[in-house]
Amino acid sequence: MRLRKINIIRSIFIFIVICILVTNIKTSFAQAKDSTIASITSAVDTAAAKTTASSVDAHSLASETLISTAVDTSAYAQTALLNKPEVDKSPMFKSASYYFLLFFLGCIFIGIIGKILKVYELSREMQGKTTPFDWRKVQGILFAIALVFGLYGVYWCYTVQGPMGVHESASVHGEQIDFMFKITLIITTIVFILTHILLFGFSFKYRGSEKKKAYFYPHNNAVERIWTIIPAIVLTVLVLLGFFTWRSITNVSEADQKKALNIEVIGEQFKWNLRYAGNDNQTGMRNYKLINPTNGLGIDFKDRKSWDDKLVSEIVIPVNHPIRITIGSKDVLHSFYLPDFRVQMNAVPGMPTYFQFTPRLTTQQMRDKRNNQNYNYTLLCAKICGAGHYNMQAKVTVVSEKEYEAWIAKQPLFYNDDVKKELQMVEQKKAAQNNKVALNTNINR
Numbered sequence: 001m002r003l004r005k006i007n008i009i010r011s012i013f014i015f016i017v018i019c020i021l022v023t024n025i026k027t028s029f030a031q032a033k034d035s036t037i038a039s040i041t042s043a044v045d046t047a048a049a050k051t052t053a054s055s056v057d058a059h060s061l062a063s064e065t066l067i068s069t070a071v072d073t074s075a076y077a078q079t080a081l082l083n084k085p086e087v088d089k090s091p092m093f094k095s096a097s098y099y100f101l102l103f104f105l106g107c108i109f110i111g112i113i114g115k116i117l118k119v120y121e122l123s124r125e126m127q128g129k130t131t132p133f134d135w136r137k138v139q140g141i142l143f144a145i146a147l148v149f150g151l152y153g154v155y156w157c158y159t160v161q162g163p164m165g166v167h168e169s170a171s172v173h174g175e176q177i178d179f180m181f182k183i184t185l186i187i188t189t190i191v192f193i194l195t196h197i198l199l200f201g202f203s204f205k206y207r208g209s210e211k212k213k214a215y216f217y218p219h220n221n222a223v224e225r226i227w228t229i230i231p232a233i234v235l236t237v238l239v240l241l242g243f244f245t246w247r248s249i250t251n252v253s254e255a256d257q258k259k260a261l262n263i264e265v266i267g268e269q270f271k272w273n274l275r276y277a278g279n280d281n282q283t284g285m286r287n288y289k290l291i292n293p294t295n296g297l298g299i300d301f302k303d304r305k306s307w308d309d310k311l312v313s314e315i316v317i318p319v320n321h322p323i324r325i326t327i328g329s330k331d332v333l334h335s336f337y338l339p340d341f342r343v344q345m346n347a348v349p350g351m352p353t354y355f356q357f358t359p360r361l362t363t364q365q366m367r368d369k370r371n372n373q374n375y376n377y378t379l380l381c382a383k384i385c386g387a388g389h390y391n392m393q394a395k396v397t398v399v400s401e402k403e404y405e406a407w408i409a410k411q412p413l414f415y416n417d418d419v420k421k422e423l424q425m426v427e428q429k430k431a432a433q434n435n436k437v438a439l440n441t442n443i444n445r
């Protein structure tokens with residue numbers, strides 16, 4: 001009975017493996033086909049780009065490292081096509097079943113080696129010879145190797161990956177967040193190194209052998225206290241530090257809110273809509289029912305506050321001036337993310353969120369600090385919101401107060417005569433349609 005059960009389970013398992021194999025082969029074929037098509041297309045595109053590139057000043061386009069919002073997406077696509085011929089990366093992306101199979105094959109390989117060694121040992125035992133492998137010794141040595149590799153890994157992360165990590169914060173509150181990160185990193189590094197040495201070092205030093213006998217040591221209250229109380233204190237300190245830091249960043253008094261420059265940022269698949277509040281420093285109301293091709297954000301123009309609002313394609317903000325961002329979304333969850341300023345807040349449909357921060361370094365100052373005259377601050381989306389998520393970005397420039405004033409004065413009002421006319425036409429159309437419907441229903445009665 002038991003044997004039958006095992007046989008059934010084995011057959012089901014083999015069936016699943018065969019199914020995965022078949023699907024994997026199919027997807028591999030499809031990928032191969034896609035990559036051939038992609039490489040042909042990219043080859044054709046590159047050839048076309050080469051012919052047109054001579055007429056375009058390619059150098060000036062290359063210096064444009066970031067093009068903001070979907071308004072410029074088509075231009076961006078063209079720029080990318082002209083300057084950077086698409087590298088065919090399709091063979092790099094494999095399906096999940098590929099990695100599952102790879103793991104499965106690895107396990108089988110290790111299993112087979114193990115079985116061969118076992119058979120070898122058994123045959124030696126049958127011949128009355130001792131086994132050549134002392135597994136306890138082998139495992140002890142493996143622990144020692146893990147100890148050395150683990151410690152080298154820490155060194156490698158700090159020396160190679162460290163410099164690639166986050167650089168100086170460009171906002172005032174960002175320094176508090178960086179301090180928290182550093183404290184957490186120092187504590188966790190010390191704990192990791194100590195526990196790593198103890199865990200693997202002891203496993204190596206006290207590895208089993210014929211000569212040693214283990215000492216039975218089931219419990220020690222003092223040790224239990226030490227490894228419970230110390231982590232509890234450390235974690236409490238870290239959590240409280242995080243809690244108070246976050247409160248100090250997000251709990252802004254009403255007086256301080258009034259001092260800030262108001263900007264509204266609305267996420268949409270796949271662009272950021274940016275609205276400046278104008279002279280009154282208050283953005284007008286929005287209503288999703290008012291959304292139409294002319295009024296993509298559904299701004300309510302009955303609200304006078306909206307009359308001086310300005311829709312722009314990039315964020316320009318004055319240095320050392322508090323900025324208050326009202327964040328929203330038209331469709332799915334997005335996340336307003338300014339890595340340089342340590343600002344991140346979800347953009348939630350139907351629920352405005354806020355983030356107030358003060359930039360402390362202008363774009364030029366950051367360029368000088370980073371020794372890169374092409375560096376730009378960037379607004380990104382930190383939620384995987386769909387296929388075009390990667391391109392949901394906008395340029396952010398921090399300038400002096402004077403430069404900001406000059407820039408904002410140049411930006412046109414959204415509620416201009418053309419928009420007024422278009423909106424009037426939309427209203428008239430709606431009214432005419434409503435009248436028609438009312439007339440039809442009356443006739444039908």
Ligand SMILES: [Cu+2]
Pocket residue numbers: 267333334335381382383384385389392
């Ligand atoms: Cu997004």
